[in-house]
Amino acid sequence: MGSVEIPIGERVRFYRTARNKKQAVVAGLAGISENYLSQIERGVRTPTIALLHQLARVLDVPVAVLIGEPSLEGDSVLHPVAGQLQRVLTTYDVPLDESPDLPALRARVESAWGLWQGSTNRFTEVSTLVPDLTRDVQGAVRALRSSTDASSRREAYRISADLYYLLRTFTKRVGRTDLSLMVADRAVTAAENADDPLRVAAAKWNLGQILLSQGEAEGAEDVAMRSIEELRREVPERHPDQAALEGALWLVAAIASGRRHDHWTARERIQGSATEAAGDAGEGNVFWTVFGPLNVGLHLVSVEMEAGEVAEALHIADQLDVNHSPSLERRMTFALEVARCYDQRQEDAAVILHLMNAEASGPEDLRYNTLARDLVRSLLKRARPTFQPQVRALARRVGLLD
Incomplete structure (x- = not known):
């Protein structure tokens, strides 16, 4: 017996017919042939991310609707931890530990990140950790919010921001894009409260990622470009960490350009600004962005594929050795x-x-x-x-x- 979930092609056909649009019209507005759209609707071909965004625009529906990602789900949908995590994120009456063990919390967050980027069973393993970890980190922040110990207070906010980065990618991938946007926004606030310009840049990178996934290419581009200016102003001295975060933001801006079908600008941002930053940063994993020359190459493959230049995308892919990436997800x-x-x-x-x-x-x-x-x-x-x-x-x- 097959899965009960509805394939993307069937969703496209449903919304096209519901809006009384002919295949030829939708295909033309989306920039593809009628035959290509027919193959998508019949499940013979799978649309690229860029094409999905274009079809969503033509059909006037959110991208998440075509993909089948509900904005709200119960505990048993996609991943059972989703509902539990939502309750933790929206509950503020847990007992506070007046003397939280910040080094232990830091170690737990970094351990969770290690599992997320390095374990082949990352969903199972991380899902057992994040509810309690989120509760404890949020409790530590609330306990130290009014503390006269500025150093401990800032460290609590730094730990909180780092955890929210993880929750942004985790919740997105279990279908809770609503929670993903929530924690991305909280990460920005936490990084700002920590008065940490590099973490603020990382938080804006995370925010750009979730905006891209929700079809908000212009919003993601605006966040990335403004953040690059802020980072250069706040951290004017060029060093590897600053270069890595600036380069990661350039990649967000490049993908946003591609989603708007401005593929030339996307290529220029990757081959110019992002490549330059990668040369200064080297291969690394600053704030878990996995930014470096390899990641720049991976994004160029995506841009060429979404531009329809499949042969060029495969040519670039053949030159990349992803076994060097520290992230199994990448x-x-x-x-x-x-x-x-x-x-x-x-x-x-x-x-x-x-x-x-x-x-x-x-x-x-x-x-x-x-x-x-x-x-x-x-x-x-x-x-x-x-x-x-x-x-x-x-x-x-x-x-x-x-």
């Missing part, structure tokens, strides 16, 4: 991007290979990634009989088939 995302490129060319053997590479880096990610699951659905419908055993086995592992 390795998984890269494999998924390459799989998407081959899906555009309907080279099913290559799609299967790279989906399996993605699964090796993040087996749980594929279960929570709607677009990855749609790639598998497309293969189920069109793959040749010789590939069906591998495709069906993969579909079972990601929860599409029993």
